[in-house]
Amino acid sequence: MHDKKVLFLAFSMIILVAAGCGGGDDTGLPPAPVGGGGGGPAYDPSTATASIAGSIMFEGTAPEMPLIQMAADPFCQEGFSGARSKEVVVTEDAKLEYVIVYVRSGHEGAGYSVPTEAALIDQIGCSYTPHAFTMMSGQTLTIRNSDATLHNIHAWAEVNPQFNIGQPVQNMETMQVFAQPEMPLPMRCDVHRWMEAFIGVFDHPFHTTSGETGEYTLDLPPGTYEVVAWHERYGEQVSSVTVADGEAAELNFTYSADAAD
Amino acid sequence: MGLAGEIAARDGSRCIRIDDGSQQRYRQQPPPAQRVPANRHRLRCRQLLAMKTHFVVANSSNPMPFGPNAGRDMGGTGHSMPEGAAGPEPENLGLHRFTVFTALCTTFLIFAGGMVTSTESGLAVPDWPLSFGMFFPPMVGGIFYEHGHRMVASFVGFLTVILSIWTWKKEPRPWVRWLALGALGAVIAQGILGGITVIFLLPTPVSVSHAMLAQTFFCMIVAMALFTSPDWKRGLPDAGPRQGIPSLPWLCGLTTGAVYLQLLLGALMRHTQSGLAIPDFPLAFGRMIPPFESSSVVIHFTHRLGALLVTTMISWTLIRILSEYRNHSRLLRPVLVMAFLLCIQVTLGAFTIWTEKGEIVTTFHVMTGAMILGVSVLLALRAFAMLPPGLRTRTASPQLA
Numbered sequence: 089m090h091d092k093k094v095l096f097l098a099f100s101m102i103i104l105v106a107a108g109c110g111g112g113d114d115t116g117l118p119p120a121p122v123g124g125g126g127g128g129p130a131y132d133p134s135t136a137t138a139s140i141a142g143s144i145m146f147e148g149t150a151p152e153m154p155l156i157q158m159a160a161d162p163f164c165q166e167g168f169s170g171a172r173s174k175e176v177v178v179t180e181d182a183k184l185e186y187v188i189v190y191v192r193s194g195h196e197g198a199g200y201s202v203p204t205e206a207a208l209i210d211q212i213g214c215s216y217t218p219h220a221f222t223m224m225s226g227q228t229l230t231i232r233n234s235d236a237t238l239h240n241i242h243a244w245a246e247v248n249p250q251f252n253i254g255q256p257v258q259n260m261e262t263m264q265v266f267a268q269p270e271m272p273l274p275m276r277c278d279v280h281r282w283m284e285a286f287i288g289v290f291d292h293p294f295h296t297t298s299g300e301t302g303e304y305t306l307d308l309p310p311g312t313y314e315v316v317a318w319h320e321r322y323g324e325q326v327s328s329v330t331v332a333d334g335e336a337a338e339l340n341f342t343y344s345a346d347a348a349d
Numbered sequence: 350m351g352l353a354g355e356i357a358a359r360d361g362s363r364c365i366r367i368d369d370g371s372q373q374r375y376r377q378q379p380p381p382a383q384r385v386p387a388n389r390h391r392l393r394c395r396q397l398l399a400m401k402t403h404f405v406v407a408n409s410s411n412p413m414p415f416g417p418n419a420g421r422d423m424g425g426t427g428h429s430m431p432e433g434a435a436g437p438e439p440e441n442l443g444l445h446r447f448t449v450f451t452a453l454c455t456t457f458l459i460f461a462g463g464m465v466t467s468t469e470s471g472l473a474v475p476d477w478p479l480s481f482g483m484f485f486p487p488m489v490g491g492i493f494y495e496h497g498h499r500m501v502a503s504f505v506g507f508l509t510v511i512l513s514i515w516t517w518k519k520e521p522r523p524w525v526r527w528l529a530l531g532a533l534g535a536v537i538a539q540g541i542l543g544g545i546t547v548i549f550l551l552p553t554p555v556s557v558s559h560a561m562l563a564q565t566f567f568c569m570i571v572a573m574a575l576f577t578s579p580d581w582k583r584g585l586p587d588a589g590p591r592q593g594i595p596s597l598p599w600l601c602g603l604t605t606g607a608v609y610l611q612l613l614l615g616a617l618m619r620h621t622q623s624g625l626a627i628p629d630f631p632l633a634f635g636r637m638i639p640p641f642e643s644s645s646v647v648i649h650f651t652h653r654l655g656a657l658l659v660t661t662m663i664s665w666t667l668i669r670i671l672s673e674y675r676n677h678s679r680l681l682r683p684v685l686v687m688a689f690l691l692c693i694q695v696t697l698g699a700f701t702i703w704t705e706k707g708e709i710v711t712t713f714h715v716m717t718g719a720m721i722l723g724v725s726v727l728l729a730l731r732a733f734a735m736l737p738p739g740l741r742t743r744t745a746s747p748q749l750a
Contacts, residue, residue, distance in 0.1 A: 160493070162489070237487070238481055238486060240474070240475045242475070252472050252475040254475040254481045256481040256482065256483070277490075278471070278472045278495075279490035280491075281469060281470075281490070
């Protein structure tokens with residue numbers, strides 16, 4: 089009788105631990121869609137014969153980004169104190185970085201194959217790199233922790249399922265897939281509250297971010313497009329542009345320091 | 350000052366209890382043949398009271414606190430001595446002090462839990478019951494708050510297990526034993542709710558339930574602390590018949606209900622991120638009534654209306670006790686503490702807005718709310734015990750000596 093009680097207790101403990109540990113499945117990726125957008129013939133981005141390019145201009149005095157208080161984690165404090173927020177980064181020639189630029193309409197009708205290479209977000213220097221980037225729905229996202237401290241990466245998705253993954257070991261990698269387009273999709277670390285990144289997930293390949301130069305280029309087929317620029321503080325701007333075959337249309341966006349969202 | 354009870358010990362001495370409304374005193378009257386110093390009389394009297402089997406109820410003008418009918422007289426709230434019992438429940442000071450310690454630790458646990466929400470660290474540890482697959486992860490960043498909360502919660506859970514076992518073994522009153530068991534069930538459910546909150550990424554209904562079960566558990570522990578107190582076991586003095594509508598016990602009960610409702614609204618506000626939905630105070634968007642443009646504004650403004658309701662109820666209770674029961678310190682003290690805490694709480698609420706949800710200020714606001722609830726529960730239980738129903742029609746119990 090006593091043995092039965094012990095056996096029952098041990099079995100209960102195993103069930104409890106198994107139930108408690110079964111909260112997350114880091115490797116179980118949802119099946120990637122074959123294509124995005126419309127149901128037409130598959131479009132090969134390398135065959136793009138037109139492009140839209142431009143700059144994200146910034147008017148006024150750029151706000152000084154605050155120093156990030158990293159005292160909560162000695163690893164971050166010792167290695168990376170002095171880092172500033174990447175919320176508003178303006179280049180020397182007054183162009184704005186980390187603006188997501190994408191086509192909202194005009195691209196419908198074609199099918200778009202999902203890139204086979206994974207997008208990457210790295211937790212390095214107690215910060216997300218890149219701070220803002222784009223990818224396609226169905227594309228694999230590799231989440232890496234290059235820091236010798238713990239991070240959790242928490243996707244604050246509204247359309248896609250949220251996830252919250254712990255990465256306690258340096259160089260740990262986790263794969264995730266967003267099945268649905270979603271813009272913007274914030275990623276945050278709840279351990280280090282200053283860590284935040286924004287992803288644009290689209291069902292087509294016509295999207296990019298303004299890089300360190302504050303400029304962007306979209307390669308796409310000829311047509312008339314509604315193009316959107318989005319910044320985490322200054323919000324959204326929309327513009328229409330028509331681009332002919334073999335043409336490179338210029339489309340600039342201008343944000344003002346006074347127009348904080 | 351009136352005679353409340355008189356106990357005759359088997360050695361012939363008499364222990365006379367005098368109740369002047371605000372406190373109880375005991376005076377021993379030795380057998381006529383003995384001459385003992387007065388201080389020794391008092392000591393002997395306390396010993397007699399502590400060892401109930403050494404005395405029996407004697408002549409009494411108001412037999413309720415010591416009489417065999419005490420359990421019925423008090424509505425079974427705390428004095429349910431069995432028929433023929435020879436006195437109040439034995440004092441188990443150790444259990445009482447342990448329960449008070451558990452209540453204090455629970456107060457701190459509510460603070461620690463509040464800090465998790467205030468610092469938005471609820472998901473800093475993404476797994477449960479382990480933390481990053483470990484028992485003790487590095488306490489950095491948000492992990493300090495989340496895992497720290499888990500550690501304090503585990504400690505309180507451990508205390509509750511001990512409390513339940515202790516009560517179950519030593520407590521003669523069955524309903525107190527069941528209350529302790531209920532507290533144990535509540536703390537286990539609370540732990541599981543916390544885990545569900547983490548695994549399902551802070552769903553609002555679960556987070557709010559977690560917050561409210563914490564308050565419920567705190568009330569249970571406060572009640573346990575009261576029921577195990579020597580004061581309660583000896584029997585609280587009568588405060589007279591119930592008067593007015595509502596009577597004081599029911600007024601205190603309604604006040605407790607209002608405070609609980611207000612804490613529910615506060616939890617809803619915190620877990621729907623509505624804390625700054627109205628960014629100014631005391632006005633709301635510069636007006637008395639804000640434009641109800643979102644559910645967040647509605648929740649926030651309802652919480653402010655709830656504060657008005659709680660203030661009204663506590664003020665009403667305070668005025669009632671000051672006007673009718675000011676000689677009863679067991680009622681007066683808690684209501685004064687509650688009124689004092691209310692002043693602090695309103696101030697903290699204002700500063701929560703003015704500091705844009707400063708973490709410490711906001712968390713103290715949560716904890717003070719819990720303390721008001723705890724004191725209101727204490728007051729309500731005492732009021733129900735001291736103003737038993739049907740007192741007006743009751744007659745003196747038969748003398749047993």
